[in-house]
Amino acid sequence: MQARDLCFKQALTAALALAFVLMPAGKALAQTPDDFYRAEVVIVERLVDPSALEEQMAGMPVEPPLSGIRSLWVEDANGNRASDVRLAARNELYLNQAAARLENSGNYRVLATAGWYQTFPPNYNGRPMRVAVGKWLGGAGERAVEGHIEIDRQRYLHVKVHLNHWQEGERPEPVMVVPEAEAQADEAGSNEYSAGDQVAELATRPVAAEPAPLKLITWIRETRRMRSEEIHFIDSPTVGVLVFFRKIEG
Structure with missing residues (x-):
C-alpha cells in the first residue's frame, strides 16, 4: 500500500514538473x-x-x-x-x-x-x-x-x-448697461419720468459684472x-x- 502511494506521488510530481516546463513563460511566472x-x-x-x-x-x-x-x-x-x-x-x-x-x-x-x-x-x-x-x-x-x-x-x-x-x-468698477434705444431718447431730450423715478429705476437695473x-x-x-x-x-x-x-x- 505504501509503495503504491509512493509511486503515485512520484508520478504526480513528475506530471506537475512537466506541465510547468511546457507552460508559456508569461503564465508560469509574472515578469x-x-x-x-x-x-x-x-x-x-x-x-x-x-x-x-x-x-x-x-x-x-x-x-x-x-x-x-x-x-x-x-x-x-x-x-x-x-x-x-x-x-x-x-x-x-x-x-x-x-x-x-x-x-x-x-x-x-x-x-x-x-x-x-x-x-x-x-x-x-x-x-x-x-x-x-x-x-x-x-x-x-x-x-x-x-x-x-x-x-x-x-x-x-x-x-x-x-x-x-x-x-x-x-x-473693475461696475459698468451700467444703458439700452441703445434709451440712450437715443436721452440724447433727443426725452424726459418722461421724474428724477425720483429715474433714480429708482437705475437702482434696480442689472449691472454688467466684469470677471x-x-x-x-x-x-x-x-x-x-x-x-x-x-x-x-x-x-x-x-x-x-x-x-x-x-x-x-x-
Whole structure:
C-alpha cells in the first residue's frame, strides 16, 4: 500500500514538473517589465503672503493651457478630482513622509500626492499631463495652480514642470448697461419720468459684472534630470514639486 502511494506521488510530481516546463513563460511566472518604475509627484503651496514677494510677475507672457492632454490631478469647483492615471493611495508613497513633514511644519499646504506605476524605456518621449489644484478662483473659473508635468527618458529620466500660480486681481468698477434705444431718447431730450423715478429705476437695473482678472504670482518653468531613489525638489517662491522615482525589480 505504501509503495503504491509512493509511486503515485512520484508520478504526480513528475506530471506537475512537466506541465510547468511546457507552460508559456508569461503564465508560469509574472515578469516585471524592464524599466518599470513607480513615479511620485507631490505638489505643495508655500504659505506666504504674495504681497511680500520680491518677484514681480506682472506683464510676463503666459502661454494658454494645453488642451486635449491627459489629466494627472485636476480638481473642479467642488473639489472632485479627475485623473487619467491609475493613482496609488497616498500611504503607499515613499514621499508620504516628506509631505507630512512639510504639512506639520506649518509653512506648506499639500495640494496633490500622485503616485503611479509606468514603464519608462530609453528614448521615451512622454506626453504632458494636466494639473489643476489649489484654491478655487470663482471669478476666473479655475484653480489657482494650473499647468502640466511631463516625464521623458533619454539616458536619464527628465521631469518638465510647467506650473502657474494665480490669484484674483481687483474687480473693475461696475459698468451700467444703458439700452441703445434709451440712450437715443436721452440724447433727443426725452424726459418722461421724474428724477425720483429715474433714480429708482437705475437702482434696480442689472449691472454688467466684469470677471475678476487673474494676477500671476509666480511660476515654475524647469526641466530637471532625475536620479532614481533620490528626492528632487523643484520650486518657486510659492509652489514646490517633490519628485521621486523607484525602479521596480523582479
